[in-house]
Amino acid sequence: MAPQLDGYFSKVDELSSHFIDRLSKAVAIPSISSEAARRPDVVRMGEWLQTELKALGAEVEMRPLGKQPDHPELDLPPVVLARYGRDKSKRTILVYGHYDDGRMFGRGSTDDKGPVLGWLNAIEAHQKAGVDFPVNLLMCFEGMEEYGSEGLEELIEKEGKGYFADADAVCISDNYWLGTEKPCLTYGLRGCNYYSVEISGPGADLHSGVFGGTAQEPMTDLVRVLGSLVDTHGKIQIPGIMEQVAAVTADEESLYDNISFTMDNLHESLGSKTTIFEDKKPTLMARWRYPSLSVHGVEGAFSAPGAKTVIPAKVIGKFSIRTVPDMDIDQTNECVYKFHTGKWWVASPNHWNFRAAGKAVERVWGVQPDFTREGGSIPVTLTFEQATGKNVLLLPMGSSTDGAHSINEKLDKKNYIEGIKLLGAYLHYVAEEQQI
Template identity: 65%
Template sequence: MAPQLDPFFQKVDELKQPFIERLREAVAIQSVSAQAESRPDVVKMGHWVADQLKTLGAEVELRELGKEPGREHLDLPPVVLARYGSDPKKRTILVYGHYDVQPAEKEDGWATEPFDLTVDEQGRMFGRGSTDDKGPVLGWINIIDAHKQAGVEFPVNLLCCFEGMEEFGSLGLEEFVKAEGPKYFKDTDAVCISDNYWLGTEKPCLTYGLRGCNYYSLTISGPGQDLHSGVFGGTAHEPMTDLVTLLAKLVDCQGNILIPGIKELIAPVTDDEQGLYDAITYSMDDFHISLGSETSIMPTKEGTLMRRWRFPSLSIHGVEGAYSAPGCKTVIPAKVLGKFSIRTVPNMQSEDVTRLVTEFINAEAAKLQTKNKIEVALMHDGKCIPITLTFEEATGKNVLLLPMGSSTDAPHSINEKLDTRNYIEGTKLLGAYLHYVAEEPLN
């Protein structure tokens, strides 16, 4: 073990409570990137992260990305760039994270207020963004803090790139990173991202591949305004009926994608690859714990992991325009928008997937003999965590995904949490990574 790790580890333990309070402050800022009304809070969060880094002595820049495409009245939140150390004798490590979060409302089923970090007796810290990705982002900040307070020399030059639009497709970031590859990131020796999770709950893991994501909207409109079902029910083509019918044709209840041609895009499974799954430390009990139920489709560990990693999936996420508040309302919505995504795997190209999706929906729409207008559109796509491959291409360096949270953290869901143990020990892990990578010879 690197000799300076012991005092660093000890200081992290001593700073446990201040680090939790730092996360509490971060969670309280409702930085929901998808919601226009929350954009000021996303910007506020970016400035908060910048101030945390400045206070610790980092050189910080806030880079603006311009207007949001399609919503030009909204400014994209800034990218927070930071440099801590510039010693030419040290390796330079670039770390990436995001400070925006998914939407969350208490009424969704949260047991606690989603933007008020709540720590239970088991040390579970509940709050939106606690594990995805504010906890890991603060892990890097905590590392700097602990080194300073322990009087331990920082082992590397640290570059930080923290964005505020990851949960809405990382808009504007790909072009930014490519442009800064030969500039701000030019002396990068390696890239580390902590925006993923352990496979289970006990054993840490390294991630070397991720499924991509194509996200689509399906918009159906007809009447000139919302209608009363007591007057117009049964007399006009209803957009909601068409939408539900079409969404039901995309995927079956066993998770099989029903769009012709999708299977043919997938890279074949080799015998060597098939043989890897048996030795993986994981069980269906682990999976059921992370589900919070026993509603698994596949009966075996191997089948579940292949569905999770190796094969594409299609998920239906929501409907805009329909009545969703409590109680009854007998309205026929004039326009509805359904949202679904396809997780893509090796050999699947975004343009091929979109072509097959569009052709299939248009063909099925024709069968409905509806007079409503039906439009399908790609909202955003990416080969993995949207920016991972871009960093690799822009820097020419390897990208390591080093998770902090566990499989039971429920990112994007209700009651998202990060275990205190994972937060504190994860901070140590990220710090240890920097120490060990510092011992490798420079190129």
């Protein structure tokens, strides 16, 4: 099947240096969405993408999103909307990615500039190989993903039956392999409910030498509250949370047996052996299909080096719950104070969109992919599914050791170049796959 892929693959190999140079130029733009001073660089990155897409013959528009809610003096970076091909006899695939980096300088190679450029590279390699592009491509690339995708949800909901109306399926490449050796297709994500607990007492900060032992201390009470949420084995202590979780079926449990993952993979990522479980299956289930509660930090407390004996007047503790099927946001928020939420997502891995991706993985990597879920959250996944009514696939390019969100983030050359082949092959198999 798809014999024309041989010419496409050869052209990708031939153009590999050019594609690496394109990624180098993109990573060199410090498009850090979380830093106000870097907002012009984020916009510049979007404009650079627009130029690259137009040079490939795509129809491109920069869609403004208005002002940033928490910084009304700042414009949100525009969303790059693009269309490549209008052949009504072909399927249309909508792809999403983001062109901003996170907080650490040097980021962006694997999350998410490499995968975004993978789509551009796939177009160019088809053109230069003289191979007909197998589908119509709709593209939605945003510049605020690392800062919460502000403004994007409204755009997707508005354009679900507008700009995105003729999409037959959606593909997102913004996650990673489970390990370093075997590709995977992702069909589920945990959601994320984010909470804050504020405790205040005295009208101002106090000196512990004068007031210690005589006044109720907010920090002491906050530590007690946070410590009561979850035990040291990760078990959530809030009543009503675990009772909502969907029961494990025998079919679901069997999916974990053959997944290419060892505890050594996790120990390497942790840099230690401080895991809760000793075996693969309970570890993966804890990461993917059971909720977890994590305490993230305390605002208002002394945290600098050295000693300080002030009793803080007010402290805010922050924690989140990663949610899973069949947890209900409102029901969960009846148990804890609501601050921010993002719903869990699960798709059918038997859809033609996933079957096409599986065939592409076998063609490029020579193995059948693992079907995985993720412990993290990509809220835009559910937004695309609900707005378009179409199947959404997560098709990762990078591996588990890429260090996304870190100063040493990387994308292996093999994953990048073979990933370009994978994206193109996926589109060819999408064009062929029968709808069942």
